Amino acid sequence: MESIDSVTLEVADPTAAARFYSDAFGLDPAQVGVRASDAPTSGFRGFTLSLLVSQPGDVDALFRAALDAGATGLxxxxxxLWGYGGVVRAPDGTIWQIATSAKKDTGPVTREIDEVVLLLGVEDVKAGKQFYVEQGLTVGKSFGGKYVEFATGPGTVKLSLYKRRALAKVAGVPADGTGSHRIVISGATRPFSDPDGFVWEATAATG
Structure with a gap:
């Protein structure tokens, strides 16, 4: 396994969720999809998804579009210090960070997304890093026991690990949470669950 092929958000109303992600972010459902689930969940689900863009104006455009489509601003x-960004919670409960490392606009404002990043909040970053290396991922950046980013190909969802409580603080929510993560990750791998209970499925064959 070299990368994430897609992520699937488990939601109460797939039709409404798909409409939100199309209206707010214009996301490709092959990259970030939804499916029905009534698995119990409460509080922080232990992850965020990030939309990385080129400039602050693009952050504002996506942030406004998300609020207009029904998201809640967090x-x-x-x-x-690192750039410009904000955080919203989608109607299905998923937390999204919208950010750029740029400090000012250098071109026309768009809603174009450069990169989608899945940040998993874990109890032990070093243990999580070792686990995913054993699954075949390659470390791109690593900052001790605080953060690790795995190298992935262009056009794929990037995977990063962060301390759970630190990620909750970034998201602006309490760190406590119970029940399902309400997310399933797909890759060219056997099905497994990682040390923090995040579920991976094998990518379905096509053709």
Whole structure:
């Protein structure tokens, strides 16, 4: 396994969720899809999805589109040491970070997304890193026991690991949560669950 092929969000109403992601972000359902689930879940689900864009104006455009489509703002878009970004919660409960490393606009504002990143909040980053390396992923960046980013090909969802409580703080929510993560990750691999209970499925064959 070298990368994530897709992620599937488990939601109460797939039709409404698919409409939200199309209207708010224009996401490719082959990359970020939805399916029905009534698995119990409460509080922080232990992950966020990030949309990385080229400039602050693009962050604002996507942030507004998400709110207009029914999302709840968790953190307003604002400048920070690393760039500019904000956080929203989709109607299905998924938390999305919208961010750029750029400090100012350098071109026309668009809603074009450069990269989608799945950030898993884990209890032990070093143990999670070792686990995923054993599954075949290659480390791209690593900062001790705080954060690790895996190298993936262009056009794929990037995978990163972060301390759970730190990720919840970034998202602007309490770290406590119980029940299902409400996300399934697909890759060219056998089905498995990682040390923090995130579920992976084998990518369905096509053709």
């Amino acid at each position: 953190k307003p878009a604002a400048k920070s």
